Amino acid sequence: MQTRVLTIINEEGLHLRPAQVLANAAGQFAADIYVEVADGQEANAKSVLGIIALGLEKGAEVKLSADGEDEEQAVAKLAELFEQGFGEQ
């Protein structure tokens, strides 16, 4: 399993559009991918609903984890999206 700690940089947090970008990208990988927040709450990164239900605001720290064949590529690609603000910055 691969994990990485990341910070939300989007001004308005992970609302609908960035959540869609994340879920679409996560859906390209076979690995099980989860986003976990400090209080232990987690969401399937392939689920837009799951992600927005985390209510992630700017500055929030999350732990991204992927488990499966392509876990390395998955974490690398998704971490890049977090760092680029999901194309919103």
Added chain:
Amino acid sequence: MSEQRIKGIGVSEGIRFGKAFIYGAPAVEAAYPQRIEPEQVEAELERLEQAKRQSAAELKTIIAKSEAKLGKDKTAIIEGQLSFLDDPAFYGDIRSQIKRKQASAEQAVQTVLAKLSALFEKMNNAYVKERIHDVKDVADRLMSHLQQVFYPDLASITEPIILVAEDLTPSVTVQLDRSIVLGFVTRVGGETTHTAILSRSLGIPAVVGTGAAFEQLGHGDELILDGTEGVIVLNADAATRSSYEARQQEEQSAAGKLAKYRLLPAQTEDGKLIELAVNVGMPEEMREGLVDEADGVGLFRTEFLFMNADRFPDEEKQFAVYKQLAEAWQGKPIVIRTLDIGGDKELSYWDLPHEDNPFLGNRAIRLCLNERELFRTQLRAIVRASAFGTVKIMFPMISSMQEFRAAKQLTLEVMDELKGQGITFDEKLEIGIMAEVPSVIQLADRFAKEVDFFSIGTNDLVQYTLAVDRMNEKVAHLYDYFHPAVIRSIHSLIQAAHKEGKWVGMCGKMAGDPLAAPLLLGMELDEWSMDAASVTKQKFTLSRLNVQDSAKLLGDVLDLDTAEEIRQQVKAFHAARFSE
């Protein structure tokens, strides 16, 4: 079937013939099996899959159509809905309800919707909470396909229709392709609701407040809508139809006669020029050519900028809108009213606590003074926009001098701050107030020393002066701006303001009423601001009036005791000048 007439309130004039489009929640049958047999699971999953394919196809069509029209933000919501159809937390769960629990497809959709609703309800973030409506929309759409009932989709309308709805909210009307709406019919509502304002500004005939009779209208029914008299005719017979056709023609030829006044300045018979401005809010109201027809914007309602959004617009977003407005009007004055919400105007993403008396509660300037950061952001955006045109700031619902001073103080602070940051703005920017609470009328002489201008909001002034709830159909008939108390209030305010050399505008419905025109002319109202649809008609009215006769009429009217008497006198005066 025999002809039926449904009576409502005509809030936007004109006659239209068309098919009814009933907008509301889809009529889903309550009766469906909750459980299925284990051997039916495969077939049920296939039934669900088919409903999903149909729903997805519809959503894709809507996205393709609306991308250009509505912009990125609105499309994001529909794209989000589309993504739910593949979402493990939604579609995946529905499938697993069928597989593991042998739930019927309908039951599975409802179970998952209930689970998600409970989850979202607990969220603190209002934006996230609000997304449950999108989930519900998708669930409704799936249900309509499972049950093979019609799903009323505003974005899918392609033929001209008469839109029939319980009520129309800004979030609904923003989805609407206005070019194909012939008219509006709503069950609830009065003269001053969102539907009324929208329909008048777009020049689309509308009848609101039909009450229970509304139930008789069916999807696809052929209707005649008479927004002038406030009537809807169902199953019209040949005689009725031809009489309405004749009236429609009359209306069109009358409109043709007015056309030559469209681009002329507003001027009375004896040559007095009147400053005629428009009320705007939604970008759609700023139709092409409007800038050449009016002398400015007497009321820019900023609340629509907040209502047609799914979160608070930030300073840059607001600035962009105000700047564009200022530039579009090329130096003609525009009065920007600060946020007027609470009362009947709510924001979907801001949970304001329920109030027993919202019109006497935490609304407009009161709410803004309680939410300083929100207010400061808006003031910064407006002041910055003043560098690009003639911008004036107006505070709504001022009821005491302290409120005005506090709001003005904050504006001056914002100006200092901007100056410190080297941002330019109009340092002579005028700061005024709405005159819509009776206490302002009583204190008009005091206010006149401190404000730069007043603008009379007749809608609220009448409601507060006469203690009439304008939404309550039982007492709506008591709501009348020809009431002598209202006429005297307006007259005394204008006198007090003029004594201090301050100007007075009016941005309520009364300013666009031809019957009221001679009284307002007699009172020397300085700026008349109205719905775009009234401008040409009011120019024509003014062209037939003169100052002397109007002042005399005003003098006579000030001696009368009742609204009824005043109306009669004004009507007689009007008839003598507009008989042909």
